[in-house]
Each structure stands twice: as C-alpha cells, then as structure tokens.
Amino acid sequence: MSCRIAICPGSFDPVTFGHLDIISRAAKMFDRLIIVVAANSAKHCSFTPEERVEMIKKCTADLSNVEIVHYDGLLADYAADRGATAIVKGLRAMSDFEYEFQMALTNKKLNPNVETLFLTTASQNMYLSSSMVKQIASMGGDISSFVPEVIRQDIIDRIYIKK
Ligand code: PNS
16 A cells, blocks of 8 residues: 655744644644755744754654655655655645745646645634744743743744843
C-alpha cells in the first residue's frame, strides 16, 4: 500500500499555536507529514533555520508521523524528491488568500503532481502571526497564549529588548 506523504512549509519564525494546530490536524490526514522550514526571500528571520527546526521539534515531540527539515530550494522540487502528493497550508483571514493562491498555482505549475490543501485556521488563531508574537515579545508582553511553554523562553531570550 502506498504511503500518503504531505509537506507543510513555512518560515516558522517562530512556530506558533496557529502553525501547531494546522500541523496536528494535517498529521491526522496523512501517513507522514514533513514540516519544511523554507526560505522566504521577502522575510528577514530572527532565528536561524536550525533554531526554527529545533523549536518545532520541541513542540511536536508527541506527533509520531511528523518529520522536520530545513530546505533552501524550491518547494515543488522538494515535494517531488520526497514523493509528497500534497502541500498543506493554513488560511487565516482573507488577507492570506491572494498570496497563498499565487503560491499554490505556481507550485502546481512547477510540480503538477502536488496539490495544495488549505485548512481553515481555528478561530482563536485567526489574527495570530509570528511577527505579532515577536512584536509583543520585544516589548516584554505576555506571549503565553500564542506559543507553547517549551519555546517561550527561547523567544524571549532572542527578541526581548531591554530598556
Ligand atoms: O510562512 P511563510 O513565510 O508564509 O511561508 C512561505 C514559504 C516559505 C512557504 C514560501 O516562501 C516557499 O515556499 N519558499 C520556498 C521557495 C519556493 O518554493 N518558492 C516558490 C513558492 S511559489
């Protein structure tokens, strides 16, 4: 029997409860879920790819069919290399839609064998983003509703700007 493999890509700078909700739901839908810490040329990241991989590992230790990798090339090529048939992404507000639609169509053009699936975000994560978490942490705010306890201090240590 063939194994259904999906990839869940993103910057994850850092991973949040919003990402983790999508990851745990996607992990139930596929035999194997590969979380890909990928390069987004439009973003300047606060954590190295290795740090982001480590943070995701800490937060997904209970998910046995999840693998976390860092990949710097085209996602469509990585999906082909790994035999993945789906790219899973979370959709928050309408503001995500155009950008995600553009990426989905581009990936389909580059690799016609891979489908992009969108999972609607849980309502409590509708306005949650990594950049919001970093902004709150930089000002000493409470990020406990946005990221798991196991990575909270890692984020504060990197982001908090002492006055
Ligand atoms: O979390 P993000 O920053 O919205 O994720 C965007 C990401 C990293 C998934 C996207 O930039 C990406 O797929 N990068 C890998 C390079 C690639 O394949 N680019 C073409 C995408 S259409």
